[in-house]
Amino acid sequence: MSVRPTPASVLGPKAEVPEPATAVVELLGILRRHLGMDLAWLGRIEADVLVVQVINGDGASFQLAPGSTVRRESALFGRVLSGEFPTVIPDTRADPRILRLPVVDELDVGAYAAVPVVDSDGIVYGLAGCLGHGPHPHLRPRDGRFLRMIAEILGDSVTDLHRMWEVRSRVWRDVSHVIDGGGPALAFQPVLDLEHGKIIGVEALSRFSDYARSPSQWFTAAGSVGLNVDLELAAVRRALAVLPRLPTHMILAINVSATTLSAGLVDMIMNEDAERILVEITEHERIGDTPAINRDIEHLRRLGVRIAADDVGTGYAGLEQLVRLRPEIIKMDCCLTQGIDTDPARRAVAAGLVHVAKEIGGSVVAEGIETAAELQATRETAIPYGQGFLLGPPTPVLPEAVR
Numbered sequence: 335m336s337v338r339p340t341p342a343s344v345l346g347p348k349a350e351v352p353e354p355a356t357a358v359v360e361l362l363g364i365l366r367r368h369l370g371m372d373l374a375w376l377g378r379i380e381a382d383v384l385v386v387q388v389i390n391g392d393g394a395s396f397q398l399a400p401g402s403t404v405r406r407e408s409a410l411f412g413r414v415l416s417g418e419f420p421t422v423i424p425d426t427r428a429d430p431r432i433l434r435l436p437v438v439d440e441l442d443v444g445a446y447a448a449v450p451v452v453d454s455d456g457i458v459y460g461l462a463g464c465l466g467h468g469p470h471p472h473l474r475p476r477d478g479r480f481l482r483m484i485a486e487i488l489g490d491s492v493t494d495l496h497r498m499w500e501v502r503s504r505v506w507r508d509v510s511h512v513i514d515g516g517g518p519a520l521a522f523q524p525v526l527d528l529e530h531g532k533i534i535g536v537e538a539l540s541r542f543s544d545y546a547r548s549p550s551q552w553f554t555a556a557g558s559v560g561l562n563v564d565l566e567l568a569a570v571r572r573a574l575a576v577l578p579r580l581p582t583h584m585i586l587a588i589n590v591s592a593t594t595l596s597a598g599l600v601d602m603i604m605n606e607d608a609e610r611i612l613v614e615i616t617e618h619e620r621i622g623d624t625p626a627i628n629r630d631i632e633h634l635r636r637l638g639v640r641i642a643a644d645d646v647g648t649g650y651a652g653l654e655q656l657v658r659l660r661p662e663i664i665k666m667d668c669c670l671t672q673g674i675d676t677d678p679a680r681r682a683v684a685a686g687l688v689h690v691a692k693e694i695g696g697s698v699v700a701e702g703i704e705t706a707a708e709l710q711a712t713r714e715t716a717i718p719y720g721q722g723f724l725l726g727p728p729t730p731v732l733p734e735a736v737r
Contacts, residue, residue: 344440346403349385358488362390362462364503365484369447369477371464373398376451376488378460382406387460396441396465408436411461414448421478422447425469445470447478449485462488476513479560480506502559508544509556509565517568518542518552520576521728525587525699525721528713535585535612537721538573539728553591566594567602574606579732587612589644595630600637609638612663616644631659642699646687660694666717668702674715675707684715 358376366374373391375398377384386402393399406412410432413419419432423446426432437443448463462485483502512518518540524533540549547555556562566589573588580586590599592615603611613634631641642663643656647670656664664687674680684700691698700712703722712720726733 344404344408344437345397346383346405348401349380349403358388359390361484361487362388365462365481366391366464368480369464369466369473370470371445371447371466372396373465374463375465376460376462377404377411379411379458384409384411384461395467396443398441398465404437410435410437410443410446411448411463414461414463415450415458421449421481422473422475424471424473427469441465442467444468445473447473447481449478449482451485452489454490459489461485476510476561476564479564483559505555506559506561509552509559509561512542512552513561513564513568517572518549518565519730520569520572521730522576522732523721523728524726524733525585525719526725528700528709528718528720533584533726533733534719535587536580536732537587537589537614538569538576539589540569541728541730562591563594563597566590567598570594570599570602574602574611576732577607577610580610582610585610585612585640587614587642589614589616591616592624592627595634596626600630600633603634603637603639608634611638612640612642614642614644614663614665615659615661647683656690657694660696662696664691664696664698666698666700668722671700671702671708671712671720671722672704673708674700675705675711681711681715684712684717688716 362374362376366372371391373389373393373396375386375390376388377386383403383405386398386400386404389398389400404411410419410423414421423429423432426438426443426446432438443465445466445468446463448461451459451462453459462481464481483506487502519542521539521541522536523539525535525537526532527534540552542549542552553562553565556565570588570590573586577586588611590613595615599613635641640662641659642665643659643661644665645667646656646664647667666684666687670680670683674684684698687698697719698717699719699721700717701721703709703712703720703724705724709720709724
């Protein structure tokens, strides 16, 4: 190792580093241009220093080059690793905690972004990030998720780098285009009181102009690049705009994953007519032991929002989950509804859900009713509400009976 001391306390001795792969340099260039920063870098952690491995951009203006070492105690990366500082810092000089660090003045860092890079064994290899001389107020939390996506690719084998980037960047562009356009389009499917045949509300369903992916595949793809919450919130925002157009006795059902509950949904609903909103939790995961999610569910309930467990019957953690969540609405999946007229087992499960709902103070909605026989059997099972193509298909405009 060749040593060349510098007067700046932030930087340590120079280290020798291997020639970087072209693909890594190009990927850092994509990151730098996407964030609009002056420098993108990849560094390896060695004890209490970060060894800069690869750079793309104006490294000289930051006194950085391949082989530069940055001391943990006077820099930002240690605090990013510990979670003390956020992934994206648009203005380092606006935060007194950061302003006191030598890196801000000595390297002239006005904006900073960094995330850990983890190798295939799950071990933190180092960090990838960007630097800007001036503040970058345009940076958003979504840009931090873009940086995480880049870091995940860097952690994988270089052989797959270009293939993975092509796939993920296409997904990122597609999903970002939908989000920036105001969210997915909506279709509205009526929910009926089966005894009286009247519409009591509508479910807002996301629809996309690109039919190469189904709506569920769109959200799965968004999740693969860290944009599922952004996409869901965009869909919710568009759905809530419809609420004033519904008659005051109508319910608007919106779909969110459990993760989105703690990512801004409560604030979004605060100023709405919450008693007319039904939040359907769509994610098939155990949430009973997650304090943050339970806290937000109770907050929503205090506002007047009702909670639904969606797709019950498709592995949604079973009856234990229903008892712990205690949803006001149990949405029985179409896999139980379709064929209920000919299958005693389906009727028995449906009757059991009705009993559970009564015990926890809720009701059941049967999804996927497509035939008159299924409708009759659903009524005979004492399920009070239903939806499906027989009762009304999803349409891009509110059903006539609702307007």
